[in-house]
Amino acid sequence: MMDTFKIKDIEIKYLSHSGFLITKGEHKILIDPYLSENPLAKIKPQDIKATDILLTHGHFDHVGDAIEIAKQNDCNITTVFELASWCERQGAKANGMPVGGKFKFPWGIIHLRQAMHASITSDGVSVGFPASILIDFGDVKIYHLGDTALINDFKLVGEIYKPDIALMPIGGKYTMDINEAVIATKWLNVSTVIPMHYDTFDVIKANPEEFKQKVEKETNAKCVILRF
Ligand code: NI
Numbered sequence: 001m002m003d004t005f006k007i008k009d010i011e012i013k014y015l016s017h018s019g020f021l022i023t024k025g026e027h028k029i030l031i032d033p034y035l036s037e038n039p040l041a042k043i044k045p046q047d048i049k050a051t052d053i054l055l056t057h058g059h060f061d062h063v064g065d066a067i068e069i070a071k072q073n074d075c076n077i078t079t080v081f082e083l084a085s086w087c088e089r090q091g092a093k094a095n096g097m098p099v100g101g102k103f104k105f106p107w108g109i110i111h112l113r114q115a116m117h118a119s120i121t122s123d124g125v126s127v128g129f130p131a132s133i134l135i136d137f138g139d140v141k142i143y144h145l146g147d148t149a150l151i152n153d154f155k156l157v158g159e160i161y162k163p164d165i166a167l168m169p170i171g172g173k174y175t176m177d178i179n180e181a182v183i184a185t186k187w188l189n190v191s192t193v194i195p196m197h198y199d200t201f202d203v204i205k206a207n208p209e210e211f212k213q214k215v216e217k218e219t220n221a222k223c224v225i226l227r228f
């Protein structure tokens with residue numbers, strides 16, 4: 001099993017939990033880097049090279065080491081306004097926008113979309129709505145669903161934005177479980193789905209092979225399980 005999925009000139013490396021490092025040329029886009037406190041993560045925050053950091057919401061298992069990595073790489077954190085302001089108060093550079101907003105980068109556009117969940121930082125600050133993130137490279141669209149329940153917006157995203165790849169939570173308890181993730185994959189109509197947010201803690205144990213079997217039977221998507 002690989003830890004990296006390649007599509008065209010884009011590499012998607014899984015860091016365990018909801019963490020990914022997406023590389024396109026000189027651009028290294030880091031999402032939800034929960035590393036130093038994460039029992040499954042192999043890579044240390046100080047070994048990460050990033051040019052942009054994206055955060056879905058304020059929970060500790062998503063913000064993770066983002067502040068330290070942003071400082072050490074002198075890069076921006078892009079996320080929901082309230083969380084971006086919190087990151088700035090921790091001394092990091094940040095861009096904020098509302099859920100529903102878009103932000104243009106040299107490498108593409110991101111859309112912050114809905115997630116049905118909560119968003120509070122480890123020090124108890126409520127930081128606005130949680131988000132999912134659609135990353136549009138032009139020829140490839142990757143949709144990181146963040147932490148979320150099954151919501152109708154996935155039908156809209158599938159119909160209007162047509163993502164190619166979904167990074168899909170399957171662990172249950174705090175997010176969709178395997179059966180809900182199969183429905184979300186069907187609605188998004190992606191060609192590739194990569195499971196995430198499972199096995200990190202006992203309460204989110206899930207079998208990615210079971211997800212693969214169900215999702216490949218019930219949708220057109222190919223399931224790629226990335227090693228971490
Ligand atoms: Ni969360």
Ligand code: MN
Pocket residue numbers: 059061062147174197
């Ligand atoms: Mn989470």
